[in-house]
Amino acid sequence: MDDTSKRPSAVHPSASALPDWTDTYFRRTKEAVGKFGDKQVTYAIFMRRPVVCAPRLALEWLQAVAAERNTEFNVELNYPEGKWVGAGEPILYITGSFYHLVDTETLLLQKLGPACVAAYNAFTMCADLPKVAFLAMDARHCAGTEMAEMMAYAASVGSDRAKRKVGAKGFIGNATDATARYFGQAKGMGTMPHALIGYAGSTVRAAEMFHETFPDLALTVLVDYFGREITDSLAVCRRFPDLAAQGKLAVRLDTAGGRFVEGLDPPGSYAVLERHAPHSIRGYRDETQLRYLIGTGVSAAAIHYVREKLDEAGFPAVKIVASSGFGPAKCRLMAEANAPVDIIGTGSYLPERWTETYATADIIQYDGERRVKVGREFLFRR
Numbered sequence: 001m002d003d004t005s006k007r008p009s010a011v012h013p014s015a016s017a018l019p020d021w022t023d024t025y026f027r028r029t030k031e032a033v034g035k036f037g038d039k040q041v042t043y044a045i046f047m048r049r050p051v052v053c054a055p056r057l058a059l060e061w062l063q064a065v066a067a068e069r070n071t072e073f074n075v076e077l078n079y080p081e082g083k084w085v086g087a088g089e090p091i092l093y094i095t096g097s098f099y100h101l102v103d104t105e106t107l108l109l110q111k112l113g114p115a116c117v118a119a120y121n122a123f124t125m126c127a128d129l130p131k132v133a134f135l136a137m138d139a140r141h142c143a144g145t146e147m148a149e150m151m152a153y154a155a156s157v158g159s160d161r162a163k164r165k166v167g168a169k170g171f172i173g174n175a176t177d178a179t180a181r182y183f184g185q186a187k188g189m190g191t192m193p194h195a196l197i198g199y200a201g202s203t204v205r206a207a208e209m210f211h212e213t214f215p216d217l218a219l220t221v222l223v224d225y226f227g228r229e230i231t232d233s234l235a236v237c238r239r240f241p242d243l244a245a246q247g248k249l250a251v252r253l254d255t256a257g258g259r260f261v262e263g264l265d266p267p268g269s270y271a272v273l274e275r276h277a278p279h280s281i282r283g284y285r286d287e288t289q290l291r292y293l294i295g296t297g298v299s300a301a302a303i304h305y306v307r308e309k310l311d312e313a314g315f316p317a318v319k320i321v322a323s324s325g326f327g328p329a330k331c332r333l334m335a336e337a338n339a340p341v342d343i344i345g346t347g348s349y350l351p352e353r354w355t356e357t358y359a360t361a362d363i364i365q366y367d368g369e370r371r372v373k374v375g376r377e378f379l380f381r382r
Contacts, residue, residue: 003239012061012146012316013107014064014068015064015065015067015068015069016068018065018103018107019103021106021107022097022103022104022105022106022107023105023106026102028101029101029102029103030099030102033098033099033102034099034227035135036211038097038098038099039098039100039365039366039367040095040096040098040366040367040368041095041096041097041101041340041363041365041366042093042094042095042356042363042364042365043093043095043101043105043361043362043363043364044089044090044092044093044361044363044364044376044379044380045090045091045092045093045094045108045109045112045358045359045360045361046088046089046090046132046359046360046379047085047087047088047113047116047117047358047359048087048088048090048356048358048360049087049117049356050084050085050086050087050120051084051085051091051116051117051119051120051309052082052083052084052085052086052116052119052123052157052158053077053079053080053081053084053091053116053119053157054081054082054112054115054116054118054119054121054153054154054157054158054160055077055081055091055092055112055115055116056081056153056157057111057149057150058108058112058115059075059077059092059154060099060192061107061108061111062075062094062104062108063075065100065102066096066103067098070102070281071096071100072097073094073095073096073100073101073249074094074095075092075093075094076092076093076094076095077091077092078090078091078092078093079091079092080222081157081158082158082161082164083156083161084097084120084161084173085116088378089381091112091116091359093364093381095365098107098366099361105361106307107245108361109358109359109361110151111362112359112360113158113359114147114150114151114154114351114357115150115151115154115354115358116155116357116359117154117357118150118151118154118158118349118350118351119154119155119157119158119159119161119170119376120158121153121327121328121349121350121351122134122154122157122158122159122162122171122349123157123158123159123161123162123165123345123351124158124218124328124331124332125158125326125328125331125346126158126159126162126163126169126170126171126252127162127165127166127168128328128331128332128334129331129334129335129336129341129344130162130166130167130168130169130228131168131169131300132167132169132341132342132343132344133169133170133171133172133342133343133344134155134159134170134171134172134343134344134345134346135171135172135173135174135175135189135190135321135343135344135345135346136151136152136155136171136173136174136175136183136341136346136347136349137175137190137233137323137345137346137347138152138155138174138175138346138347138349138350139151139152139174139179139347140152140175140177140347141347141350142350145170145178147174148178148179149178149179151347151349151350152174152176152179152183153179153182154181154349155171155174155182155183155349156171156182158171158349159171159183161201162199171183172189172343173185173188173189174188174189175190176188177187186261189221191210191214191217191219191220191221192206192210192220192221192222193222194222194225194254194279196209196210196226197222197225197226202226203221203222203223203225203226203228203232203235204232204235204236206221206222206237207219207221207236207239207240208239210239211243218248218249218250219240219243219248219250219253220242220249220250220251220252220319220321221233221249221250221251221252222252222254222256223234223236223251223252223253224253224254224256224261225371226280227262228262229251229253229255229261229262229263229302229306230261230262230263230275230305230306230309231262232308233251233309233310233318234309234310234313234315235314236249236251236308237249237251237313237315245317246317246320247317248320249316249317249318249319250319250320250321250342250349251306251310251318251319251320251321251341252320252321252322252323252345253298253302253303253320253322253323253324254298254322254323254324255296255297255298255302255324256296256297256324257291257295257296257297257324257325258296258297259296259297260296260302261298261299261302261305261306263305263309264301264302264305266294268301269293269294269295269299269301269302269305270294270301272294272301272304272305272308273293273294273300273301273304273337275304276304276337276338277304277336277337277338277339279301279336280293280300280333280336280337280338281294282291289329289333290327292330292333292334293333293337297324297325298322298323298324298325300328300334300337300339301337303320303322303334303337303339303340303341304337304340306320307320307340319342319343320340320341320342320343321341321342321343321345322339322341322343322344322345323344323345323346325348326344326345326346326348327346327348327352328348330331330348331344361381362376364379364380364381368380
């Protein structure tokens with residue numbers, strides 16, 4: 001990751017606008033403290049589930065608020081960025097003026113919790129599939145640009161942890177220019193959406209249009225638009241044999257969950273996995289796991305099948321990009337099935353259950369005296 005990835009994001013909201021975005025009871029507490037006298041307090045911040053620590057955006061914002069208010073907040077980070085944090089473990093302690101801290105809690109927790117869960121998800125996906133490169137395609141699923149930046153940052157944190165721990169390829173980039181810096185890139189990555197194929201009228205023609213427009217870029221072609229994943233994959237390879245031989249051509253599977261990849265059905269999918277990964281279907285599988293392995297959409301069987309057909313036709317260097325619902329659970333099944341995928345495009349590292357992203361803050365010390373609500377004594381410094 002280059003130094004530009006550490007560039008502070010826009011501070012939103014500013015200290016002057018913060019009252020409009022914070023919970024009213026914090027704002028009223030601030031007024032009461034202003035009337036009856038300030039105290040130095042220490043907050044402990046934790047989450048109720050294991051996460052990967054991703055605090056940078058939250059702390060950059062907090063320190064910017066402190067600077068605007070001409071005060072100082074002392075942050076004691078118990079777990080550096082990228083470290084695993086157990087459920088209930090205080091991620092950090094923040095000490096400073098109660099008057100200046102109390103109305104920051106709402107925004108601080110918003111900026112911390114979701115990033116930590118997304119980083120955890122990104123880490124597990126990359127660690128389960130260490131030989132696969134990932135592309136962050138979450139932006140369209142985010143609730144605004146601030147969340148999009150938070151999720152890109154989180155993916156980079158989880159990816160970096162997987163690189164350190166298991167030597168994973170991890171996330172090599174993302175889809176937008178604005179947050180490409182988190183992945184050490186100057187620009188976002190990607191080639192074509194389904195809309196270009198609809199516009200062109202054929203998969204091959206869309207590939208031609210893209211290549212004529214961007215002749216120096218590697219070519220990744222969606223092949224599911226017309227439901228002819230095999231036919232169109234081979235047609236594109238034959239149209240661009242040099243790119244195919246040089247490994248500069250990839251086919252992207254994004255088959256909808258309502259149908260099988262061309263040439264497959266349930267018996268055929270079982271047969272594919274019997275040839276390539278029989279162990280993956282021997283144990284007990286619930287319906288979701290079976291769908292990931294041999295079901296409709298982009299299954300492990302579908303990826304193996306496309307690889308078979310490419311190799312049989314003499315295109316072993318053509319890469320396979322897979323997308324559509326690749327979250328932690330699906331990636332784990334892909335690993336078990338040894339799915340021959342080169343790149344996964346995913347936005348599914350975004351937290352699935354938003355309640356898991358809720359970070360919690362409690363004051364554990366007032367003017368040096370330890371005090372916390374009953375049941376939260378585990379937050380005291382040990």
